[in-house]
Amino acid sequence: MDSKRVRWRGSECGVWVLLVLVLHAACVTGVPRTTPGQRGRQEAPRVTYDVDVMEAGRVEPKPVAVSPAEFQRAVRVLAREVRWKGTPREAARALLEVAEEAREAERVRMEGEWRAEGARGQVYSLVPVSQTGPVPLTPEAEEALRARYVGWCEKRGGGDCLGLLEDGPYLGMEDRRTWALALAMGPVLDETREALAHEVLDVRGVVALVVWTVSLYCMAWVVPEPTVKAVAASLTVMLVAWLGLDTVWGLMEGWMRLATRAHEASTFGELREAGEEYAKVLGGSAARVLVLAVGALMGHTVGQVAARVKALPGFTSAGARWEAQRGGAEVMGRVDVSARDALVAAVETVEWVAATPGGALAVVQLKKGGGSAGGGRGTGTVLRHRGGNRQMVLGNGQRWHLPRGKSEGDIPAEDVVGDELQKAVTEAARKWTPNELTLNEQRAIEKALREGEYWLARLLEREARGRFVHTQVRTRFEGLFRFNHRGVDVIDPNTGHRYEILSGTESNLARHGRRMAGEFFRMLTF
Template sequence: MSTPVVDSRPVGERWCSRVGALALAALMLLTACATGAHTGGRRMTEGSSPPRESLDTGDAVLASLPTDFAPVRVGDSEFTAVLSSLVLEVPLRVAARRAPLYVGRPLALASAPLGGEAGLSDLVRSYGRYCERRGSPGDCLTLFEDGPGLGDDDKRDIALALAVGPALEGVDAEVRAMLDPTRVLATVSFAITTYMALVLAPEAISKGAAIAFTVLLWGYLGWEFLDLLRAYARLYEDAPRASSFAELREVGERFGQVMGPNSVRILVMVGTAAVGGTGSLMSRAPKLPGFGQASRMVEAATGAERVIVSVPEGTIRVVLAPHVVAMAARSGKLLPSGNRAWGSYSGFRRAMGAAGQGKEWHHIVEQTPGNVKRFGGEALHNTENVVAMDKALHGKVSSFYSSIRVAITKSTKLTVRQWLATQSYEAQREFGLLAIENVRKGIW
């Protein structure tokens, strides 16, 4: 489908955000209750799988998620604004991921510059100087909670912090004055490394926040989601091999360069929103820039009990409970884009209900008899093509389609609707979005 000429957000974004928020909330509630159900002992084999297939146990359905859609674009100003808001809500604490090996042994690392510690490795001393330069002398990324020295996981934390640190520099100056930016970096980096480790694990993800983190990243990144996993997998392998801080910086910078600024912004944004677990992500996600667009895809994975990500195969699968599949069947056909479709407008109305107070449902590509015959009902009656519109604007758009506009149609006999009816679905959708915007602005 072609890219719209205009931004359609003034018309449909609020509706999409509401639906997306409900979808994500349902996903969170369902996945938070998951307990790592039995997989039936089945290994995923090489090659593509059918869109849905039963597991060996026969009590669940495996659905493949598409990765052929474009990532959401988050600009610098949007990212800076939301990050400034999010960091004020972040609980600035970092839990040790490994059991402490030196309980009760005084390390004095949180209060003294590491560079002055005798007998420490060059890497540890370089880490200490890094913390000093950031204005937080000592163990600024809280890497020594399990004992002195920098292990493999600690090196990964440093590399990731070096990769995402520049993005966090955009936090508003007033916010930076209220909070310790290094502690924020430590918290966010820890959250990202924890979730990414779960995403890349060979076992199916069955924890609520981890599933939500994965699905939300997928909804935001589209075809770049697997690129993110491949880049992080390389960081995961390369960081432990580094013997100097300069090498760790190179590993981190390479990760940032592979991903690009937009994907790094999204990773930091979602990672920050996820600090605190499922409840935090559920409440913060609808406030993120671009969530209305991303949530259209998130809806496709609502009801997931587990997520299976295979980077070598380039596939993402979710395990759905039977009652979720049955509900989805009653709620329309799930399209590859993540939207839901019905064969008739009456079916759409039964499932979606009223458009809302003072609003009416509007078909971007009109539901004329000719369009139904050419494109089929599901192409018209779906959650991408039908949007909630203010009643007054809907009436004006309908009147515009019924009018004769020579400047547009080059005809004194054809109405806009008659002229448009002969064009392709993509052309009709592009024109429909332009018509909504121009009628709203009073241009047409």
Template sequence: MPPRFEPVLAVQVEMVEPRGSTHVVVVTRAEFQRAAQQLGRSFQMQGTPQETAQRLFQSMPEEELLAEVYRGRVLSLVPLGDKGSLVPEVEAALRAKYLRWCEGRGGGDCLGLFWDGPYLRTDDRRTLALALAFGTVLDETREALGRELSPQAVLSSLVWAAGLYLALWLVPEPSTKALAASLTVLLVAWLGLDTVWGLVDGWARMANRAHEATTFAELREAGEEFGRLLGTDAARAMILAVATLSGRTLGDVAARVRSLPRLNLMQAQWEAQGLHVPVPVAVQEAVAVEVVADSSRALAVVTSPQSALAGAMLNQNSSTGASGGHTGTIEIRHRGGNVQVILGNGQRWHLPRGKWLDDIPVEDRLGDELQAAARRFAREWGPHELSIAERAAISRARAAGNAKSVAHLEGLARGRWVHEKMKNQFRQLTWSHQGVDAVDPRPGGLKYEILSGTAQNFGVHGRRMATEFFRMIFF
């Protein structure tokens, strides 16, 4: 299925360095419970806790959130249709231990893990481990909600929503819409970038262990390890952040954020990290195309044209930006972890996992020549350039009344013609029918792919050559 493109604003991505280390803004138990009680009253339950959390994130069905593990490392979350490798006896024991744990937390299926079936699936085990990681903060939340607020349903929905949000960090091609971007902004302000990055790494380890766990003890151990990293203050912040953004729309988010405890300290920390938009405004207007994280410890929020918040990049290592001086927007983030970026100068690059903007050369004169030639040749092409075989195929499609086939065949013919003209003009390059189209054979030479600039073609080429680093020459 071709990737879905959304209108994006090519934003200036500024690399900034926090002035000093960041830290968690501490909220007392009393402050937390007052805020939880107030937010809980407006929490909107729609269906099961899992459905409520998924609807909150406008996320895909549960199959999109199952972990793919390779050599002990969580690489991505991919569809998984089976019930896992657990034998029924082990599943029964796990179920019994979970229900016993729920006895002191409202009883029954307190987290709503069995709404989709009688066994604990991968995402169920991951959610349970997260609930164990929250520890006493869940008890504080339940106490704050009170009996009249259906605390069990609200609490389980909050846990599910927090788990879905954390899971997005492991998805190479996430649907990080408004809520996830807003949560990222809120947590960076509340916890500081240092803590957020630690939670990303810790969650990946916990998700891996929960995915492989077969007993309640193993889930408890995984959850408690993450809980030690999370800590009481960050756990409170995460619960309140999810509850803050759980209204019917994002229209009243700014008012909710302003009511949070210690907002003044959050704003100060947000500004210390180089971002001067008020936190309530940043949260409400973070209508994101994507929240991007890479190996250089960079975090980006890219926004839509309708948003007043243009975007921000936080980096712990540099205050001047990428070594190449590039700014850019991620246009496609593939499931394999590879991305396609559009630079501020209009260039489009395919970056495999492990590559980033600073790997793109400052200048690429050969690529610029290729790009100009491709567009010139594309303008010169016309039906008169069709071969006899191409004319016959197009005529058959037109006679059958298949307009889509006609357009497709003409596009293919145009692409072949442009490709051949490029080969004839740039004979110094090594051309191939397999892999990347053209390679500069000189030391340090780059790779180039010639393609028509359609959404489908961009998506196909990125998926087909996920491990290659190349510039996309399109027309």
């Protein structure tokens, strides 16, 4: 098979089984209610989402094969309809809704005409912003790398073929990792240029657009518990369908290594080595799927995207793979219309995709015609799990988990105890600092940092923070409530109401909803 399966090392910090999604605060604002003086006014409609949780290992990790001939035929069709505004970098940012502010974490502008770039406290480059002035400043290593890049571009359209020099005369962190990706995808990008050689369009721009889109998309996953939305979510659905979740996780782990090595690189040889290592993970079929997925999603309406997805090589097999990973097909070889329709529907309606290292993925799709709040509690958002359990976010901000058989009417009209516990959880979380880490926790985090697994280091710190919050709340309310080591964290002996203390990240909320599908409880988040 073309793709090498790479497993996460996240098992060192526990088993991460889950995933599912909760919306940002904007989605849970209060819902207007009807009063005697407002008989004609209806309550705001309830927003309902369907959630599919996929786990690695459900199906064979071998990707759907796309041959060079099939790839080139599809590229020619897709490219004729691709339109974009601005430079390829700007168009990729617009497509994936990536704001320039997202780079501020890895960029620090110094006084004068110098720019320092770094991440996690480490500076990777220090270069002049421009080469103007009475005495132009030219750092030797940066100038040598720039010259190699321009020379590399001579056979690939000439000039600044990937648009890496648009923001300055030297290659920054973002530019270096984007070039390393282009080196990794080299043979498939050559196939793309060959396919478009006789087409009347900007071949260099199309290739640069693909490379920038893939680079920015991959960077969205370099966080402990990533969540992507809009076009990036649709792209994720397509990759999981054609490549399989196991392969996608391998590609993302490989990308983390590529990004780290590219940030540290100061020569073309070091960048080339980073690209060659990632090429072994990526493989030809996966690289072709990345190019085709970007082309199918670029600059078109939902209806047009659906038609383009259906026309892609391997669509029928991808539909069967998608359904199998959702749990809808017992045998991978089963292919039917419903499986293909489910894949197209997911590409069209996916709102968010959330993930946790360990191999699981939560795909959240907006349910069309989500219904109204009726005469209930003014519920703002409902997330429906495949197993029949639901997560409900009320207009007052409370989050409740309802197992199958429980309804909105089972949620207490008032929950003074829960409100008091939520207040205590919030206060405890504010007291947390890294100084609270135990020696063992510090060693585990340092080990993850040494191995370049920054996402794991942040997850370990988040777990430590959670243990701190649990201890603080338990100490404060010991004797008043029953605290458990297993199952639901807190039980009020007077009412029987149950409460779970957990970090409010998308994946953690989903993990608890999945793991505790049969429990009725309120989620206390920090």
